[in-house]
Amino acid sequence: xxxxxxxxxxxxxxxxxxxxxxxxxxxxxxxxxxxxxxxxxxxxxxxxxxxxxxxxxxxxxxxxxxxxxxxxxxxxxxxxxxxxxxxxxxxxxxxxxxxxxxxxxxxxxxxxxxxxxxxxxxxxxxxxxxxxxxxxxxxxxxxxxxxxxxxxxxxxxxxxxxxxxxxxxxxxxxxxxxxxxxxxxxxxxxxxxxxxxxxxxxxxxxxxxxxxxxxxxxxxxxxxxxxxxxxxxxxxxxxxxxxxxxxxxxxxxxxxxxxxxxxxxxxxxxxxxxxxxxxxxxxxxxxxxxxxxxxxxxxxxxxxxxxxxxxxxxxxxxxxxxxxxxxxxxxxxxxxxxxxxxxxxxxxxxxxxxxxxxxxxxxxxxxxxxxxxxxxxxxxxxxxxxxxxxxxxxxxxxxxxxxxxxxxxxxxxxxxxxxxxxxxxxxxxxxxxxxxxxxxxxxxxxxxxxxxxxxxxxxxxxxxxxxx
Ligand SMILES: [Zn+2]
Numbered sequence: 062x063x064x065x066x067x068x069x070x071x072x073x074x075x076x077x078x079x080x081x082x083x084x085x086x087x088x089x090x091x092x093x094x095x096x097x098x099x100x101x102x103x104x105x106x107x108x109x110x111x112x113x114x115x116x117x118x119x120x121x122x123x124x125x126x127x128x129x130x131x132x133x134x135x136x137x138x139x140x141x142x143x144x145x146x147x148x149x150x151x152x153x154x155x156x157x158x159x160x161x162x163x164x165x166x167x168x169x170x171x172x173x174x175x176x177x178x179x180x181x182x183x184x185x186x187x188x189x190x191x192x193x194x195x196x197x198x199x200x201x202x203x204x205x206x207x208x209x210x211x212x213x214x215x216x217x218x219x220x221x222x223x224x225x226x227x228x229x230x231x232x233x234x235x236x237x238x239x240x241x242x243x244x245x246x247x248x249x250x251x252x253x254x255x256x257x258x259x260x261x262x263x264x265x266x267x268x269x270x271x272x273x274x275x276x277x278x279x280x281x282x283x284x285x286x287x288x289x290x291x292x293x294x295x296x297x298x299x300x301x302x303x304x305x306x307x308x309x310x311x312x313x314x315x316x317x318x319x320x321x322x323x324x325x326x327x328x329x330x331x332x333x334x335x336x337x338x339x340x341x342x343x344x345x346x347x348x349x350x351x352x353x354x355x356x357x358x359x360x361x362x363x364x365x366x367x368x369x370x371x372x373x374x375x376x377x378x379x380x381x382x383x384x385x386x387x388x389x390x391x392x393x394x395x396x397x398x399x400x401x402x403x404x405x406x407x408x409x410x411x412x413x414x415x416x417x418x419x420x421x422x423x424x425x426x427x428x429x430x431x432x433x434x435x436x437x438x439x440x441x442x443x444x445x446x447x448x449x450x451x452x453x454x455x456x457x458x459x460x461x462x463x464x465x466x467x468x469x470x471x472x473x474x475x476x477x478x479x480x481x482x483x484x485x486x487x488x489x490x491x492x493x494x495x496x497x498x499x500x501x502x503x504x505x506x507x508x509x510x511x512x513x514x515x516x517x518x519x520x521x522x523x524x525x526x527x528x529x
Pocket of ligand 1: 128130133218246
């Protein structure tokens, strides 16, 4: 029996571009096909995205998506783009993941249209690849592709997010099979709306020989979620008392729904007076609609609310600003309001119009709930800039700026390690540590070895390993 081969085509010693290629008996399978962002080693991400894949897309039997973030699905349209030999197989995933991937890829094509240079792909390419979408029934549904059996498990990161177990028969193995589990991105236990990353493994059916695990925060510990919630509530309460605006720059997918959920809890619980909440942006609104359509992904708390007739993502005072006209109305609206808009780091998007209008007002509060990368406007505000440039204008910052950490969508070091410890692994199993900068992946690999005696490898981009 020939052994399977695994190639790391992304997110190796970096966090973006997730893409893993698995080959056995002439059958090829891809897990994720994400876009690279920022820098990849010494190279510009845009150049790396334009490189030919280290495999032939036409030979792929299927692609499986772990979730719909752009760094996991953003290169998918490139697979079916080549006229000489394009991918024609099914794209498999949780139904919610495929719905999210569709809007994320369309958004990515829209952004590319407005960027300089030749766009990576266009909306036609997105439509082409979306024709191949074949949702599984959900978690625990199994699908066979050639020699491979594929099964999804809840990863608790964003709606539909999955860990993917791939197994195949091997008469030479004591168990008669071999199996590898791709963690996907792993969420934070006890985060709102979603269930925790799966830990209910059945050793009879789920034991694996190899693990590919993310390590985004493999070297960090998050503040407790409860503490983040408390701070968030206090700041919003204080901020709305003076009748000013509360501006929350947030990622359209995941973070916006988290914030909406927390606000709904506070308003319904009487902790916050009823003031308008505005979600400004078509992507955030579409993502929220997909969240509303998939209550089967909710955790017990969110389900209990739903059963009581209080939809956790529907607020009485919610204003949905989808088109630019509605956005302009939202910017000009008088009186107190909480405004959630992208981008999460204020380096583009509709939040800029709100900042331009309200940063000069001392009654305004800016709440930073996500990571702010260097050289973004969000970071400048976080660092206490008193003057910023926006739309070629200089603006005095009189607004209060508050940072709340603890709303991460990725589990921290201890959450990752606890997830790994719960997973049934066969003797001699190897764990590949990916999806993390070296400063996270290397110490995390070390920790898995020291604490659990795990055999670990931190692969580099385009490394191929034999699974045998
Ligand atoms: Zn993700």
